[in-house]
Amino acid sequence: MMPYLLSAGAGILVGVIYALLGVRSPAPPTIALIGLLGMLVGEQVVPVVKRLVAGEPVLAFIQTDCARHVLGPHVAAEPPQVAKAETGGGEKA
DSSP states (O other): OHHHHHHHHHHHHHHHHHHHHTOOOOOOOHHHHHHHHHHHHHHTHHHHHHHHHHTOOOHHHIIIIIHHHHHOTTTTOSOOOOOOOOOSOOOOO
16 A cells, blocks of 8 residues: 555655646546556456356455556465364364
8 A cells, every 4th residue: 555655645746846847747647547447457357257267266366466467566465365174183282
């Protein structure tokens, strides 16, 4: 979350500087950014469908690989923890 806040803060600071200098930002319009987000999400549809057809687990893939691809490498750095069933043995002393 911190990289997103730092990025937003830097963007706001640069926007203020641009406004003080009276120049327009070279940033693309919002509609273009939404289109880029759609492209990122759309790229993940094919791998998810392939996994569904192959009968492979999809939820873990979405939480790790898809999230990392869409949101950045710092997201889902650790795979989700799967609860292990107890084997019936007690704790060792």
